[in-house]
Amino acid sequence: MSRVIVAAIASLIITIALALAVLERPTPTLSLPNLASTAITPGEAGVLHPITAVLLEFRSIDTLLEIAVLLVAVVVALALREAQPDGADRMGLDNPLLHAVVKLLLPLMLLVAAYLLWAGSTRPGGAFQAGAVLAGCGVLLRLAGTSLHGLERPRWLQGGRVLGLLVFVSVGIPPMLAGRAFLDYPADLAGGLILLIEAALTLSIALALLSLFRLAPPQSDSPAFPDRRKRRRA
Amino acid sequence: MSTDLFFAWIGVALCGLGLFGFIVHHHLMRRLLAFNIMGSGSFLLLVGLAQDGRGPDPVPQALVLTGIVIAVASTALALVVLRRWYRVSGESSLPEDV
Structure with a gap:
């Protein structure tokens, strides 16, 4: 009961603090949208869409570290991971309708990712x-019972998870040799x-998200040592 | 209160709700969900505050896009750890949690 009171007080405090922050917000002295749109004059920046420009041109180090965080999550x-084979048969739903839908959807999903x-x-x-859509393809295939072992076995596809970070860093370093800033x-x-x-990045993100999905094998849902389980207090 | 700040206010409410759920629940899955609700609240707050009478702002939107990917990665990692914990201990909450 006291937990509910503590939670109520804490959430009330944080809500009031955030509400005050919204109410007392300072007026910005410069307009970031204008700054971004003037910086993307054709020929100056490589891309024309402001969000992509911010992600990969103006603040590209954020994106670099983001793919690094994704990689760290996969490594952990x-x-x-448990040393047990990931049997496709355990997860696959043996449903002919699902297989037919996957056959229809897969080319479309690949097309959407490329677009x-x-x-x-x-x-x-x-x-x-694009990477999320590609990873979605993999998850759908997995749920339809297709074994992805062939996809994960070759070393070069294992390395595909690292490819995004490697390409990013190797594109970022040459400007430093020429006396410019990193990236x-x-x-x-x-x-x-x-x-x-x-x-x-698309390839690496898709493989990383798919690995994170694959690394929680379905058959591990029952405790390994059931005797250790204690009765939960009511 | 202007309609520009609609998303920011929703974000404030979600942050409060998420924190409440995070403290109240024992079950680790519920905690993870509450934590994600709190995270979504802060994303909405970031994007909503920026469009205060000036329309969409690409800089916070790009930051939030980065944040969403990090949130997805950390949620997936938390789920892997959570299932491993359940497999090893048979418990769905932490022992020091009373």
Whole structure:
């Protein structure tokens, strides 16, 4: 009971504090949208869409660290993985309707992923959306009972998870040799380089998200040592 | 109160709700859900505050996009750890939690 009171007080305090912060917000002295849109003059930046430009041109180090965090999550999940085979038959729902729908949907999903990747430079879209759709393909295949062992076995596809970070860093370092800042790509090459980074990121994000899904095997749902289980207090 | 700040206010409410759920519940899955609600609240707050009479702002939107990917990764990692914990101990909450 006291837990409810503590929770109520804490959440009330945080709500009031946030509400005060919203009410007493300072008026901004400069307009970020205008700043961003003037910075994306054609020919200067590699991309025309403001959000993609912020993600991969103006604040690209955020995106670099983001893919690094995703990689760290996969590494930790790999370390916690249980030594047991991930049988496709355990998870696959043996449903002919599901198989038919997957056959129909899969090409479309791949097409949507490719489109989102390509659209990122001019309109909403980008590497993360495309990677999420690709990972969705993998999850759907997995649920339909298709074994993804063939996809995960080869070493070069294992390395695909690291590819995004590697490409990002290797694109970022050459400007430093020329005396510029890290990730400050030359303006005339920016468009191509950003597309290259985005393609590598898409693959890495899809594989990383899929690995995180795969590393929670379905058959581990029952406790390994049932005798250790205590009665839960009512 | 202007309609521009609608999302910011929703974000404030979600933050409060999420924190309440996070403290009240014992079950780790419920805690994870509450934590995610709190995270969504802060994303809404970030995006909502920026469009205060000036329309959408690409900079916070890009930051939130980054944040969403991090949130997805950490949620997936938390689920892997949670299931491992359940497998090892047979408990769905932490022992020091009374």
